[in-house]
Amino acid sequence: MDLGGDVDELWGRSSRQVPPPLKPGDTVSLTVEAIGSLVTRVAPGTEPVPLPKARRRGRERP
Known part of the structure; x- marks a missing residue:
């Protein structure tokens, strides 16, 4: 199939x-x-690595 x-x-x-x-x-x-x-066959991937939540930053900028 050509998706273009x-x-x-x-x-x-x-x-x-x-x-x-x-x-x-x-x-x-x-x-x-x-x-x-x-020609290649799709292989199973690895589980995603969990990332820590980002720190919330105040609205004030230096």
Whole structure:
């Protein structure tokens, strides 16, 4: 499927995630004319690292 641009831009315009996000096991292929094709399978990622909450800062600036 050729989306012709960024998927997040497409999702932003339609307010829906169509096509759906990639998930582990999906296959992605890239073909460049006169060079060849690259095919890869999406692997599971790692769990996100928890980040501490930011400190609240007063409105006054030095």
